[in-house]
Amino acid sequence: MKKLQQQLLDWFQENARELPWRKTYTPYHVWISEIMLQQTQMDRVVDYFNRWISRFPDLKSIAGACEQDVLKLWEGLGYYSRARNIIKSANILVAEYCGKLPADHNQLLKLPGIGKYTAGAIMSIAFNKEYPLVDANIERVFARLFNLAQPVKDKKTSAFIWRKAGDLLPYGKAREFNQALMELGALVCIAKNPRCKICPIKTDCQAFSFDLVAKRPVLNAPAKTIFIEMATGILEQNGRILIQKRKPKGVWANLWEFPGGRLEAGETPEMALVREYLEETELAVGNLKKITTVKHSYTIYRVTLHCYFCSLMDGRLEPVLHGAQEYRWVKPEELSDFALPAGHRKLVDHLQNEMGLFM
Ligand code: SF4
Numbered sequence: 001m002k003k004l005q006q007q008l009l010d011w012f013q014e015n016a017r018e019l020p021w022r023k024t025y026t027p028y029h030v031w032i033s034e035i036m037l038q039q040t041q042m043d044r045v046v047d048y049f050n051r052w053i054s055r056f057p058d059l060k061s062i063a064g065a066c067e068q069d070v071l072k073l074w075e076g077l078g079y080y081s082r083a084r085n086i087i088k089s090a091n092i093l094v095a096e097y098c099g100k101l102p103a104d105h106n107q108l109l110k111l112p113g114i115g116k117y118t119a120g121a122i123m124s125i126a127f128n129k130e131y132p133l134v135d136a137n138i139e140r141v142f143a144r145l146f147n148l149a150q151p152v153k154d155k156k157t158s159a160f161i162w163r164k165a166g167d168l169l170p171y172g173k174a175r176e177f178n179q180a181l182m183e184l185g186a187l188v189c190i191a192k193n194p195r196c197k198i199c200p201i202k203t204d205c206q207a208f209s210f211d212l213v214a215k216r217p218v219l220n221a222p223a224k225t226i227f228i229e230m231a232t233g234i235l236e237q238n239g240r241i242l243i244q245k246r247k248p249k250g251v252w253a254n255l256w257e258f259p260g261g262r263l264e265a266g267e268t269p270e271m272a273l274v275r276e277y278l279e280e281t282e283l284a285v286g287n288l289k290k291i292t293t294v295k296h297s298y299t300i301y302r303v304t305l306h307c308y309f310c311s312l313m314d315g316r317l318e319p320v321l322h323g324a325q326e327y328r329w330v331k332p333e334e335l336s337d338f339a340l341p342a343g344h345r346k347l348v349d350h351l352q353n354e355m356g357l358f359m
Helices: 002-015 027-037 042-055 067-074 081-096 105-109 116-126 136-145 155-167 174-187 269-281 332-337 342-353
Strands: 226-237 240-246 260-262 285-298 301-312 324-330
Touching (some): 027 116, 042 067, 226 285, 240 269, 260 269, 269 301, 324 332
Parallel strands (some): 226 301
Antiparallel strands (some): 226 240, 226 260
């Protein structure tokens, strides 16, 4: 075991990527990076991380921050509950922990948005304490290293992986060792065509020795993809555009959007848009002009968003909201100040970049 540990540590020392949070391992930096990395690829996270640290250089600067500022900074990363949980946790940490992340696994687990993985990451990477962590990279490495014949998410297999991740941790080297495992999964023991020839632990790898690498990890049946069609409309009146703020709970909570919604059975996008405007705002719209169709994905959903310009069909100008908490008439150039869901941001980008509007 010592040989495997040392091989991994040596490999990490030679091959670790330079990442902004690896400069000082400040607990605040490690925490923010780990939350961002939960659902997002490393190459995208680095830019977001740097922007975040410029705007919120320390934990105290987030406590009491305006949620819209935080969501705007998070725009494009998705899974916005992560950003909201950072604000909640920062407020707790300032109120109860003198504005610092505690070096205590149980206390970390009580903070919103921090589960077993993130608590293990903060304890080991920020504080160099002997706590394991298991992410998708480590699951894949262990499925091959120990030649696991069950899917890694199976209860018993998952418990085995966590136990092994703890057993393998060398004393005093948790920071480097946990990162070495994840880095190996990201750079060498990759999902397709792993680079076994240059792998520092190939002599210990059971799947490699049994020629089963291509069959590990064993995969679960893929989650069923759900296709959704939606319609949205940009309503302009006196040079201003109507946007509404989604309710504080549910998908895309507290983000701003153009009114619209899902197509019902038998509806065309145009019919759905007129109906949704009436249901959500009590505004009658018509004169629909197609702008574009935007496609985007989140979790298992594949969304097709039909986008239109529309006009008011009667004298009523002020909406009565049924699907949102607030509305505003904003100048087109002000749209960049609001955090929008991915599909609506793509629509604004299309208007600006493809049609030269809303600049
Ligand atoms: S030998 Fe290949 S399969 Fe085994 S851990 Fe290394 S890269 Fe992964």
